[in-house]
Structures are given as C-alpha cells and as structure tokens.
Amino acid sequence: MSDEKIYNVREARAKLTQVIEEVLRGEHVVLRRATDGAEIALIPHVRKREPGRYKGKIEFAPDAFAPVDEAELADWEDG
Numbered sequence: 001m002s003d004e005k006i007y008n009v010r011e012a013r014a015k016l017t018q019v020i021e022e023v024l025r026g027e028h029v030v031l032r033r034a035t036d037g038a039e040i041a042l043i044p045h046v047r048k049r050e051p052g053r054y055k056g057k058i059e060f061a062p063d064a065f066a067p068v069d070e071a072e073l074a075d076w077e078d079g
Contacts, residue, residue: 006032007031023044029041
C-alpha cells in the first residue's frame with residue numbers, strides 16, 4: 001500500500017501521540033522492528049461506554065453495605 005505510514009519502533013515510541021491520532025483517523029499505520037523487519041499493522045479499537053451495561057448482571061447480598069460492629073472491623077483489620 002502506498003498510503004500506509006511505516007514507523008520503526010523507536011520512532012513510534014518518540015511520536016506515540018501522533019501515531020495514535022493517525023490510527024484513530026483511519027490511516028494505515030505499520031510498526032516495523034529494525035532487527036528482523038517484523039511488521040505489525042495498527043488498527044483502531046474504540047469501545048463506547050454503555051451506561052447500564054451490567055445492570056441486572058451483578059448482585060450484592062442485602063447486607064453487603066451494612067455497617068459492621070467494632071469486633072468484625074477488628075477481624076478485618078487484623079487479618
């Protein structure tokens with residue numbers, strides 16, 4: 001591909017913010033290791049937050065947030 005950008009690992013490390021922005025814009029970015037020429041294509045992965053995604057999937061015991069007495073607190077602190 002002629003429109004892909006190729007960075008060696010050292011250069012990508014120095015310009016990491018720029019490289020990330022390029023990938024997120026949809027540009028084809030490849031990292032190449034100088035020692036053996038191995039290449040890795042970077043692809044964006046952005047997960048949007050989904051409020052309530054775990055609603056109804058997590059349950060707590062009814063007394064999970066109940067206050068504890070001094071003796072129980074001491075047991076927790078002393079291990």
